[in-house]
Amino acid sequence: VIYMRKKGDVYGAHRVIEPVGYLPQQAIKLDNSLPIYSNEILIDVEYLLITSTAFRRIKEQCHSDISKMKHEFTRIVDEKGKFQDPVTGSGGMLTGTIREIGVSIQNKVNVKKGDKIATLVSLSLTPLKIKEIQEINLNTGHLKIEGYALLFEKGLCVKLPNDLPENLAVALMDIAGAPAMTAKTVVMGQNVIVFGAGKAGLLCLYEAMKRVGPTGKVICVEYDSNKVELVKTLNLAHQVIQIDATKPLEVLERVKEALGGDLADVSINCVNVPDTEMATIISTKDSGIIYFFSMSTTFSKAALGAEGAGKSVKMLIGNGYTEGHAELAFQIMRENEKLKEAFKKYFV
Amino acid sequence: VIYMRKKGDVYGAHRVIEPVGYLPQQAIKLDNSLPIYSNEILIDVEYLLITSTAFRRIKEQCHSDISKMKHEFTRIVDEKGKFQDPVTGSGGMLTGTIREIGVSIQNKVNVKKGDKIATLVSLSLTPLKIKEIQEINLNTGHLKIEGYALLFEKGLCVKLPNDLPENLAVALMDIAGAPAMTAKTVVMGQNVIVFGAGKAGLLCLYEAMKRVGPTGKVICVEYDSNKVELVKTLNLAHQVIQIDATKPLEVLERVKEALGGDLADVSINCVNVPDTEMATIISTKDSGIIYFFSMSTTFSKAALGAEGAGKSVKMLIGNGYTEGHAELAFQIMRENEKLKEAFKKYFV
Numbered sequence: 001v002i003y004m005r006k007k008g009d010v011y012g013a014h015r016v017i018e019p020v021g022y023l024p025q026q027a028i029k030l031d032n033s034l035p036i037y038s039n040e041i042l043i044d045v046e047y048l049l050i051t052s053t054a055f056r057r058i059k060e061q062c063h064s065d066i067s068k069m070k071h072e073f074t075r076i077v078d079e080k081g082k083f084q085d086p087v088t089g090s091g092g093m094l095t096g097t098i099r100e101i102g103v104s105i106q107n108k109v110n111v112k113k114g115d116k117i118a119t120l121v122s123l124s125l126t127p128l129k130i131k132e133i134q135e136i137n138l139n140t141g142h143l144k145i146e147g148y149a150l151l152f153e154k155g156l157c158v159k160l161p162n163d164l165p166e167n168l169a170v171a172l173m174d175i176a177g178a179p180a181m182t183a184k185t186v187v188m189g190q191n192v193i194v195f196g197a198g199k200a201g202l203l204c205l206y207e208a209m210k211r212v213g214p215t216g217k218v219i220c221v222e223y224d225s226n227k228v229e230l231v232k233t234l235n236l237a238h239q240v241i242q243i244d245a246t247k248p249l250e251v252l253e254r255v256k257e258a259l260g261g262d263l264a265d266v267s268i269n270c271v272n273v274p275d276t277e278m279a280t281i282i283s284t285k286d287s288g289i290i291y292f293f294s295m296s297t298t299f300s301k302a303a304l305g306a307e308g309a310g311k312s313v314k315m316l317i318g319n320g321y322t323e324g325h326a327e328l329a330f331q332i333m334r335e336n337e338k339l340k341e342a343f344k345k346y347f348v
Numbered sequence: 349v350i351y352m353r354k355k356g357d358v359y360g361a362h363r364v365i366e367p368v369g370y371l372p373q374q375a376i377k378l379d380n381s382l383p384i385y386s387n388e389i390l391i392d393v394e395y396l397l398i399t400s401t402a403f404r405r406i407k408e409q410c411h412s413d414i415s416k417m418k419h420e421f422t423r424i425v426d427e428k429g430k431f432q433d434p435v436t437g438s439g440g441m442l443t444g445t446i447r448e449i450g451v452s453i454q455n456k457v458n459v460k461k462g463d464k465i466a467t468l469v470s471l472s473l474t475p476l477k478i479k480e481i482q483e484i485n486l487n488t489g490h491l492k493i494e495g496y497a498l499l500f501e502k503g504l505c506v507k508l509p510n511d512l513p514e515n516l517a518v519a520l521m522d523i524a525g526a527p528a529m530t531a532k533t534v535v536m537g538q539n540v541i542v543f544g545a546g547k548a549g550l551l552c553l554y555e556a557m558k559r560v561g562p563t564g565k566v567i568c569v570e571y572d573s574n575k576v577e578l579v580k581t582l583n584l585a586h587q588v589i590q591i592d593a594t595k596p597l598e599v600l601e602r603v604k605e606a607l608g609g610d611l612a613d614v615s616i617n618c619v620n621v622p623d624t625e626m627a628t629i630i631s632t633k634d635s636g637i638i639y640f641f642s643m644s645t646t647f648s649k650a651a652l653g654a655e656g657a658g659k660s661v662k663m664l665i666g667n668g669y670t671e672g673h674a675e676l677a678f679q680i681m682r683e684n685e686k687l688k689e690a691f692k693k694y695f696v
Contacts, residue, residue, distance in 0.1 A: 011630065011657055013597050021595050023626060025656050125656050154658045177655070247369050249361050278371060282359065292647070292665070299640070299647045299665060307525070307668035308373045308473050309359055310502045317640070317647060317663040320655035 007104055008037035012152035015127050017081070024125035024152075030081035032127040032150065041109070041151040042100040048073075048123065048143040049170060050092040054085035055141035070133045073143065077130045084124035091124030092141075093173060094149055095160065111159050118170055119149070120156035120326060140167075158326040164333055167348045168340070171199070172329040178270055178293040178318060179203035179332065180325035185289060186266055188213040193255060193264040193283055195245055196271035197222040197231045199347050200293055204268045205236040206332055206339060219258050221245055221279075230346075234338055245271055251279035269294050269318075277302045284313050293318030355452055356385035360500035363475050365429070372473035372500075378429035380475040380498065389457070389499040390448040396421075396471065396491040397518060398440040402433035403489035418481045421491065425478045432472035439472030440489075441521060442497055443508065459507050466518055467497070468504035468674060488515075506674035512681055515696045516688070519547070520677040526618055526641040526666060527551035527680065528673035533637060534614055536561040541603060541612040541631055542568050542585070543593055544619035545575040547695050548641055552616045553584040554680055554687060567606050569593055569627075578694075582686055593619055599627035617642050617666075625650045632661050641666030 008014035014037065016022055017029040024030055036042045050058075062068035077083050084091045095118045098111055111117055119126060127150040135144040151157055160169050178200040186192055192208040194201050197220055208218045220237035222228050228242045241254045255263065263285045269276060274296045281302070284290050290313055292302060302315055333340040356362035362385065364370055365377040372378055384390050398406075410416035425431050432439045443466045446459055459465055467474060475498040483492040499505055508517050526548040534540055540556040542549050545568055556566045568585035570576050576590045589602045603611065611633045617624060622644045629650070632638050638661055640650060650663055681688040 009597070011597075021597055023596055023630075023656075025653070026626070121656055121658065122652070156658045248371055249357070249359075249369055278374070282371075295648055295651070297647045299645045299650075300643055302647075302665045303643070303667060304470065305373070306665075308469055309371075310469065310504045310669055312667060312670040315665040315667060317650045317654075317665060319651060319660060319663060321658055322660040 004035055004103060005037045007039050008152065010039070010153040012125065012127075012155065015150070015152075024082070024127075025122065028080065030127045032081040032129045034148075036100060036102055036150060038102040038104040039153040040102045041098060041105070041111075041155070041157070043094070043096040043117065043119075043149045043151065044099050045094050045096040045128070045145055045147045045149050047095045048083060048092060048145055049094065050083070050141040050143065051090040052141060053088045054090045054092065057085060057087055059138065064138060066136050069136055073133060074130055077128055082123060082126055082128050089124070091122040091126075093119050093121075093123060093170075094126070095166065095170060096149065099148070105153055108153075111157060116160045117157040118160055118173055119151060120158055120173060120321065121151070126150065126155065156321065161330050164330060165344070165348070168333065168344055169330060171343065171347050172333070173326060174320070175200035175203065176325040176329040177320040177322055178268065178291070179207045180322045180328045181291055181318065182207040182268055183211070183328060184322065185291070186211040189215040190265040191217050191219070191259050191262055193219045193221060193267045194237070195221045195267065195269045195276060195280055196294065197227040198270060198272065199343075201268075201270040202231070202234070202236060202339065202342070203329060203332055204270060205231065206336060208266075208268075209236060217259060219255065219264070221251060221255075230342060234342060236339075245276040245279045246273065248278040248282050252282050255283045264288055267291070269297065272296055274298065275301070278305045278309075281306050281311055281313060281315075282309055284311070286312050288313050290315045291318050292316065352383055352451060353385045355387050356500065358387070358501040360473065360475075360503065363498070363500075372430070372475075373470065376428065378475045380429040380477045382496075384448060384450055384498060386450040386452040387501040388450045389446060389453070389459075389503070389505070391442070391444040391465065391467075391497045391499065392447050393442050393444040393476070393493055393495045393497050395443045396431060396440060396493055397442065398431070398489045398491065399438040400489060401436045402438045402440065405433060405435055407486065412486060414484050417484055421481060422478055425476055430471060430474055430476050437472070439470040439474075441467050441469075441471060441518075442474070443514065443518060444497065447496070453501055456501075459505060464508045465505040466508055466521055467499060468506055468521060468669065469499070474498065474503065504669065509678050512678060513692070513696070516681065516692055517678060519691065519695050520681070521674060522668070523548035523551065524673040524677040525668040525670055526616065526639070527555045528670045528676045529639055529666065530555040530616055531559070531676060532670065533639070534559040537563040538613040539564060539607050539610055540566045541615045542566070543615065543617045543624060543628055544642065545570040545579045546618060546620065547691070549616075549618040550579070550582070550584060550687065550690070551677060551680055552618060553579065554684060556616075557584060565607060567603060567612070569599060569603075578690060582690060584687075593624040593627045594621065596626040596630050600630050603631045612636055615639070617645065620644055622646065623649070626653045626657075629654050629659055629661060629663075630657055632659070634660050636661050638663045639666050640664065
C-alpha cells in the first residue's frame with residue numbers, strides 16, 4: 001500500500017508554494033513532491049507538447065541548440081515545479097500513462113490506472129517533475145521525457161482513443177471547446193457564420209452544417225485562398241466569402257448578399273488576427289449570439305463596438321472547456337474521413 | 349422646406365472620410381457637414397460630457413489652463429469632425445435638443461423635434477461641429493458649448509426625463525447596460541453575486557434584490573469599507589463580503605460560507621481593477637452565467653481561467669447597450685429614494 005496524503009484543494013491551491021492564496025496558474029512556484037494527495041492523479045509523462053509561443057521563444061534564445069534547450073526547459077521546471085515560460089507566460093499540455101489515482105476520486109473520474117491520456121489543462125498549472133529530456137522535436141515543439149505530473153481533482157484529462165493516431169488526437173485538444181459549443185448552440189433553421197477556417201473553424205463549420213438542416217444556412221468568412229478552397233472541397237459551408245474580416249462594412253455587405261438580406265443567428269469567431277470583432281458584431285442579428293474563440297479578441301473592442309453599433313447581441317467569451325468537448329472532436333474525425341485526412345495533412 | 353440628402357448608412361459609414369470602408373468609431377476623420385442625410389438626426393448640443401480618461405489627459409497637457417483647453421478641444425474636433433482623444437482613444441457623450449429628424453426615420457425613433465436628449469453612443473463616433481466652447485468645468489469634465497452633432501439611424505439617444513435632475517440622468521447613462529442585463533437575466537430563487545459596488549454595481553444589486561424573491565440570495569463582494577457600508581445602509585444585498593477580489597480562493601471560501609456551501613447562478617462583475625476574473629469564475633456554478641461589465645476584464649484571463657479551472661460556465665462580454673437600459677436606470681431612481689440620494693451625493 002502506497003502512503004497517500006490527505007485531501008487537497010480541488011483547484012490545487014495546496015500545491016502553491018508562492019504566492020500563497022493564489023491558484024496554480026498564477027503561482028511562481030508549485031510543490032511537485034510525491035506522494036500524491038488523496039484527490040490527485042499521478043501521471044507518467046511521455047510527451048510535453050509545448051505551445052508554439054513558448055517553444056519558439058526558447059528555441060530562439062538557445063539558437064536551436066538541442067542541449068541548450070534541454071538545459072533551459074529543465075531549469076524552468078526545476079525552478080517553478082511546472083512548465084510555464086517565464087517570458088510569454090504560456091505552457092502547453094502533456095500525454096502520458098496514469099500510474100495512480102487518489103482514493104477519494106477513484107469513482108469520480110472516467111479514467112483508470114494504465115490508461116493513456118492527454119491533459120486538458122495547461123502545463124502552466126500542472127505540477128511537473130522532469131527526470132530526463134530524451135528528445136526535442138524542433139518542428140513540432142514536442143519533448144519526449146521521463147518524469148511525472150500531477151492532476152488535481154478539477155484538472156481534466158481525456159483517454160486517448162485507440163482508433164485515431166495519437167498526434168491527431170492531441171492536435172484536436174486545444175481547439176475542442178469551439179466545435180462543442182457550436183454543437184450545444186446551433187439548432188435547425190439558423191443562419192450561422194464561422195469566421196476563420198483554421199483548425200477550430202473547420203470543426204465548427206462541420207458541426208454547424210450538421211445542425212442547421214435544410215432550412216438553415218452556414219457561411220464561412222475566410223481570407224486565405226488555400227483555406228477557402230479547403231472548405232469548398234470538404235463541402236463544409238453553403239457559401240464561402242473570401243474577404244478581410246477586419247473590414248466590417250465589406251463583410252456586412254457580402255453576408256447580407258449571402259443570406260438574402262438577413263443576418264446571422266449565431267456567429268463564431270475563430271480568426272487569429274486582431275480587429276475582427278466589429279465585422280462579427282454587425283453581421284449578427286440583434287437577438288443573435290456571438291462566440292469569440294480567438295485569443296486575438298479584445299474585450300473592450302467587443303463591448304464598446306456593440307454599444308457603438310446599438311447592437312444588443314449576446315457576446316460570449318469562448319471557453320476552452322465544456323463537458324464532452326474532446327469526445328466530440330474525436331467523433332468528428334470518425335464521422336468525416338475527408339476532414340480527418342485534411343487534419344492529418346495540415347495540422348499534425 | 350430644408351434640403352435633405354439621400355439615405356446614409358445605418359452605422360454612419362457614409363460620414364467616414366478616412367479610412368474608407370471603416371466605421372465612424374475607427375475613423376480618423378468624419379464629415380460633419382450639413383445638411384443631414386434623410387436617416388440622420390441633427391442635435392443642437394448643450395453639453396459635451398468628456399470621459400474622465402480623456403479629460404484628465406487634456407487637462408494635464410494644458411496645466412488646467414481653460415483657454416488652452418478650449419483651444420485643444422476645438423483643434424481636435426476641427427481636425428477629426430468628432431471628439432475622440434487622439435492619445436487615449438476615448439470620447440464621451442453629449443446632451444442637447446433635437447433640431448431636426450430625417451424624413452426616412454421620423455416614424456422609427458421615439459424622440460421628436462424640441463426634445464432634450466442625451467446620446468447613448470460615444471462621442472468617438474458622433475459627427476460634431478463646435479462653434480464656441482462657452483464653459484469648461486474642471487471638476488466634472490463637462491463642456492458647455494454652442495454647436496451641433498449628428499446621430500445615425502443606429503445611433504441611440506434617450507429623452508431626458510422631466511422628473512430627474514439632468515446631471516443625475518446623465519450620470520446613469522454610461523452604466524445603464526449592467527442593471528438592464530441583470531433585470532433581463534436574474535429570476536426568482538437564484539443566488540446572485542455582484543462584484544464591486546460602484547455606480548454599476550449598486551444598480552445591479554438593486555435589480556437582483558428585486559428579482560430573486562424570498563428563496564434567492566444576493567451577495568455583494570466589495571473591498572472598500574465606505575462602499576460596504578453604503579450597500580448595508582441601502583439594504584441592497586442579503587450579505588456583503590468585504591474582501592480583495594483579486595484573491596480567488598479567499599473569495600470562494602467566503603462565498604460558500606455565505607451561500608451555505610453553494611455557488612452563484614449569476615455573477616456580475618463590475619469591479620474596476622484588473623485580475624478579478626478568476627474569483628468570479630470559481631464562485632459561479634458550472635451551469636451558471638457570468639457577465640463581465642468591467643473594462644478591466646482581460647479576454648484571455650477569463651477564457652484560460654475557466655479552462656484551467658475546468659468550469660463550463662457561460663461568460664458574457666457585458667454590452668453597454670440593451671433595449672430599454674436608460675429607461676430602467678431612470679426607473680430605479682424613481683423607485684428607491686435613498687439610492688437616488690446616494691447617487692446625487694457620490695456620483696453627480
